[in-house]
Amino acid sequence: MYQGIYGNSKKHESDLDQVIIRALQAGLDKIIITAGTHQETIQALELCAKHDNLFTTCGYHPTRCNEFNDSNENEILNQMMALFQKHPKKIVAIGEFGLDYERTQFCDIDQQKRYFEFQLKHLITLNKPLFLHNRAASKDLYDILHKYRDQITAGGVVHSFDGTLEEALKFIELGYFIGINGCSMKTQTNLDVIKQLPLEKILVETDAPWCGIKQSHASYSHVKTQFTSDMVKKEKWIAGKMIKDRNEPCTIIQICEVIHSIRGKQESFDDLCETIYLNTQRLFFSAE
Numbered sequence: 230m231y232q233g234i235y236g237n238s239k240k241h242e243s244d245l246d247q248v249i250i251r252a253l254q255a256g257l258d259k260i261i262i263t264a265g266t267h268q269e270t271i272q273a274l275e276l277c278a279k280h281d282n283l284f285t286t287c288g289y290h291p292t293r294c295n296e297f298n299d300s301n302e303n304e305i306l307n308q309m310m311a312l313f314q315k316h317p318k319k320i321v322a323i324g325e326f327g328l329d330y331e332r333t334q335f336c337d338i339d340q341q342k343r344y345f346e347f348q349l350k351h352l353i354t355l356n357k358p359l360f361l362h363n364r365a366a367s368k369d370l371y372d373i374l375h376k377y378r379d380q381i382t383a384g385g386v387v388h389s390f391d392g393t394l395e396e397a398l399k400f401i402e403l404g405y406f407i408g409i410n411g412c413s414m415k416t417q418t419n420l421d422v423i424k425q426l427p428l429e430k431i432l433v434e435t436d437a438p439w440c441g442i443k444q445s446h447a448s449y450s451h452v453k454t455q456f457t458s459d460m461v462k463k464e465k466w467i468a469g470k471m472i473k474d475r476n477e478p479c480t481i482i483q484i485c486e487v488i489h490s491i492r493g494k495q496e497s498f499d500d501l502c503e504t505i506y507l508n509t510q511r512l513f514f515s516a517e
């Protein structure tokens with residue numbers, strides 16, 4: 230989408246550089262790209278080489294686990310291992326990987342479980358944090374993480390969280406952060422869960438270009454900073470404008486604003502942001 234390509238059709242020229250400039254102007258100082266295959270990590274590393282502020286993950290998303298089979302699994306693993314070893318500063322997490330039981334059309338549950346565990350078992354030896362995807366699969370994800378709990382030394386985040394409070398607290402108890410984005414705050418039930426989470430266990434994310442906060446979401450009324458006046462439809466793109474329904478890193482302030490509001494402003498907005506920032510630093514950049 231930041232290349233101007235939506236589905237298979239090109240709607241405008243690439244504006245990735247402008248997206249990154251807007252993010253830096255909004256105060257972000259580091260951005261983690263979430264790759265979902267070995268090939269996506271290679272593409273992300275090309276961007277990382279051009280921008281000091283960019284970092285990436287390395288792993289196979291549950292919807293991409295059909296790329297593994299008995300005869301190539303070790304080869305793919307070795308390719309990933311080689312990338313981690315070659316780019317120890319730019320690859321800051323293992324992932325995005327995990328389980329997605331809402332989109333089993335791409336990869337069935339048995340294959341997802343098999344290759345989540347396969348990646349986990351081998352890659353945790355790298356001592357990197359885990360960037361975890363979880364859709365309607367909390368129990369199985371928890372069980373696999375629990376099985377390897379003594380070998381997992383660098384913690385991780387369950388990103389784009391939209392589960393129950395009980396599920397969140399179990400992941401927290403096991404040592405994980407909970408990642409909150411626009412998709413985590415669509416309903417009032419979601420908001421009631423998030424407001425009960427300890428701030429020291431929350432991370433924020435955009436999941437851009439996905440998961441922007443929409444007017445129909447329960448979170449919307451809590452947002453203060455609006456970008457709509459800077460947005461145009463993709464067909465009408467002109468330089469310097471954001472695109473309607475395409476999310477960007479600069480909107481991350483909205484996630485913080487919603488969390489601040491639903492927590493009843495029990496701490497100042499700056500203190501809330503500072504705590505979440507330090508959580509992020511501690512998880513992904515503590516080796517610096």
Ligand SMILES: [Zn+2]
Pocket residue numbers: 325361362363388389
């Ligand atoms: Zn995800």
